[in-house]
Amino acid sequence: MRILDLLMELQRNYSILASNKKILKDGSYIYFLKKLKTEFESKKLKYKENGEKLKDIKKKYKNISEKMKEENENLKNNEYILYNKSGSNMKLINTLEKDIEKIKGSIKELHTLEVELLEEDEKITEKNDILREKLKELKFNFDEYKKSSSDKINKSKLDIEKCKENIEKIRKKIPEKTLKQFDYLREHKSIAIVPIEKDVCIGCKMKVSFITKDKIRKEEEIVHCDNCGRILYYKSK
Numbered sequence: 164m165r166i167l168d169l170l171m172e173l174q175r176n177y178s179i180l181a182s183n184k185k186i187l188k189d190g191s192y193i194y195f196l197k198k199l200k201t202e203f204e205s206k207k208l209k210y211k212e213n214g215e216k217l218k219d220i221k222k223k224y225k226n227i228s229e230k231m232k233e234e235n236e237n238l239k240n241n242e243y244i245l246y247n248k249s250g251s252n253m254k255l256i257n258t259l260e261k262d263i264e265k266i267k268g269s270i271k272e273l274h275t276l277e278v279e280l281l282e283e284d285e286k287i288t289e290k291n292d293i294l295r296e297k298l299k300e301l302k303f304n305f306d307e308y309k310k311s312s313s314d315k316i317n318k319s320k321l322d323i324e325k326c327k328e329n330i331e332k333i334r335k336k337i338p339e340k341t342l343k344q345f346d347y348l349r350e351h352k353s354i355a356i357v358p359i360e361k362d363v364c365i366g367c368k369m370k371v372s373f374i375t376k377d378k379i380r381k382e383e384e385i386v387h388c389d390n391c392g393r394i395l396y397y398k399s400k
């Protein structure tokens with residue numbers, strides 16, 4: 164393998180290493196998972212609150228039903244006395260009639276309350292049905308995203324190990340002096356070796372001199388860009 168090819172391979176491994184390190188450092192997946200979790204928790208809380216409201220409504224409804232039963236009993240009793248026991252006692256008849264009207268009014272009010280509670284119950288139940296579906300969906304997304312990001316992280320860790328091995332192997336095949344140049348460039352320019360295209364260094368986008376071009380073509384030595392100093396090679400070769 165030519166030194167130039169080794170340097171290209173070395174650079175390729177360093178670049179893969181860097182991009183994988185960046186993936187490990189990137190906390191955006193954690194941020195996204197936290198966001199999903201927060202959304203899940205707040206919806207779950209709402210769902211529970213609604214559940215409490217529904218329980219409360221049931222309790223109220225039960226109370227009203229009991230009162231209604233009592234009032235119906237009262238009504239029946241009063242009507243029984245009115246039609247069977249009051250004879251011609253006008254005072255009693257008047258009182259009973261007034262009481263009956265009052266009880267009827269109270270029954271009507273209780274009925275209205277009952278209807279209102281049923282409507283509220285229906286509304287909240289409907290909301291909770293939607294919330295339940297949403298919670299299922301959020302849980303699914305959370306698990307999927309968690310799995311895919313942990314797969315991604317594991318792959319990056321493996322890639323990093325592989326790159327480190329490759330780098331070690333390749334470095335052993337390159338002369339010390341060239342490695343020093345390469346490391347210096349990598350440290351300062353991040354990419355140490357770049358192709359030239361149409362006489363232009365891809366690293367700094369500057370045209371290289373005729374002499375430099377000629378040297379690259381001859382492949383007798385490592386050639387650096389006149390402007391940025393990066394090691395140059397022809398892409399076609």
Ligand SMILES: [Zn+2]
Nearest residue numbers: 364367388391
């Ligand atoms: Zn350059």
